[in-house]
Amino acid sequence: MSDNGNLVLAVPSKGRLQENAAAFFARAGLNFVQGRGVRDYRGKIAGLENVEVAFLSAAEIVAYLAAGGAHLGVTGEDLVRETVADADAKFELLAPLGFGNANVVVAVPQAWIDVKTMADLEDVAAAYRAKRGERMRVATKYVNLTRRFFAASHVTDYRVVESSGATEGAPAAGTAELIVDITTTGATLAANGLKVLDDGTILRSEANLVASLTAPWSETTREAARIILSRIAAEEVARTTREVSARLAHADVELFAHAEVLFAARPRRHLADGWLTLTCPADRVAGLADWLVAQGAAEVTVASVDYIFAAENKLYERLIARLG
Numbered sequence: 001m002s003d004n005g006n007l008v009l010a011v012p013s014k015g016r017l018q019e020n021a022a023a024f025f026a027r028a029g030l031n032f033v034q035g036r037g038v039r040d041y042r043g044k045i046a047g048l049e050n051v052e053v054a055f056l057s058a059a060e061i062v063a064y065l066a067a068g069g070a071h072l073g074v075t076g077e078d079l080v081r082e083t084v085a086d087a088d089a090k091f092e093l094l095a096p097l098g099f100g101n102a103n104v105v106v107a108v109p110q111a112w113i114d115v116k117t118m119a120d121l122e123d124v125a126a127a128y129r130a131k132r133g134e135r136m137r138v139a140t141k142y143v144n145l146t147r148r149f150f151a152a153s154h155v156t157d158y159r160v161v162e163s164s165g166a167t168e169g170a171p172a173a174g175t176a177e178l179i180v181d182i183t184t185t186g187a188t189l190a191a192n193g194l195k196v197l198d199d200g201t202i203l204r205s206e207a208n209l210v211a212s213l214t215a216p217w218s219e220t221t222r223e224a225a226r227i228i229l230s231r232i233a234a235e236e237v238a239r240t241t242r243e244v245s246a247r248l249a250h251a252d253v254e255l256f257a258h259a260e261v262l263f264a265a266r267p268r269r270h271l272a273d274g275w276l277t278l279t280c281p282a283d284r285v286a287g288l289a290d291w292l293v294a295q296g297a298a299e300v301t302v303a304s305v306d307y308i309f310a311a312e313n314k315l316y317e318r319l320i321a322r323l324g
Helices: 017-025 058-069 075-085 119-133 143-152 165-172 187-191 221-240 253-263 282-294 316-321
Strands: 006-013 032-034 042-045 051-055 072-075 089-094 102-109 135-141 158-162 176-185 192-207 207-212 243-248 266-270 277-283 300-304
Touching: 006 017, 006 221, 006 253, 017 032, 017 207, 032 051, 032 192, 042 192, 058 072, 058 075, 075 089, 075 143, 075 192, 089 221, 089 316, 102 119, 102 165, 119 135, 119 192, 135 143, 135 165, 135 300, 143 158, 143 176, 143 192, 165 176, 176 187, 176 192, 176 282, 187 192, 187 221, 192 221, 221 243, 221 316, 253 266, 253 277, 253 282, 277 282, 282 300, 300 316
Parallel strands: 006 051, 006 072, 135 158, 135 176
Antiparallel strands: 032 042, 042 051, 072 207, 089 207, 102 176, 102 192, 243 277, 243 300, 266 277
C-alpha cells in the first residue's frame, strides 16, 4: 500500500499481460514510467499526480486488491473468482479490457462418447463410485470454481486433485479421470485426447480493470480514479465512434432526427454553407454514408477521433455507487 495517500494501480509485471495492459493505458494517454527501468517494480503515470503504479504478478494483484493494498488493478476474472469467494462484495469489475481471454472449462476424455453434459457426468460419477468404491478424481488449479460449479450442477461423487503442473496431462498420466482447466482455443485439450462438455464452461474470463472496495478511498484517490476512468472511457468511446462529414443542400432538424433513429448518429457541426459533421458508431458508418449520398451528398468523408470526453463518466459513477 502507498504510504503517501496516493492511488495505487496494480498492473502485471511481465509477459503478454504486461504488454497488453501498458498498451491499453497508453491508448488512453496514460503512459507508465518505471523510474529505474523494467526491474523497478514501482512506477507512475506520466503527467498524473497522486498515482503510484505497482508492477506485480496477476495472482499478487488479486491479493493486494482484496487486502486493500491497491485501489485499482488489472487481472483476470478467473483469478478474482477463484481466489476470493465473496468477490462481488470486495471488488467492482469496472471494465473488461479485451485481452487475456480464456475459458475455465470441464474437460473429459474423448473416449467418453456418451458423456456430453454435466448431467451425464453426474451419472458417470455415481457409476464410478458404485463400481470402484471411490470417488472420481478431478485435476485442477481452480479448486473453488470447480466446487461451486459442480455443486450447482448437482455433481457430488468426485474429489479434487490439486494440480501444480500441466493439468491437461492428468487423465493420460492416470492421476485423474477428468480436469477443470483454462483454455483459449481448446487445441491443447484436444491434443491430450480431451473434450469440453457442452455445458461445461464455468467462466468466460478476460483481463478486467478491477476496483477494490476495501482500499482506503480518500478525496485524493477518488479524484485520481476519476481522471483515470475519464480518460479510459473517452478513449473507449472514441475507438468505437467515427466522425462523418458531408455537404448537403438541405439539412435540417428532421434530417438529423432520421439519422439518429436509423444510424444512432448525432450532429456535431452544421455550417451555413451546408457542411455538416455527425458522429456515429463505427459499425454503422457505411450505412450512414450510403444514406447521406441518397440525401444529395456528393461525397462523404469518415475520420477517427482520439478521445470523446463527456460530462457523464459511467465507469466512475459505478465505482462511486459501490463505495457509497
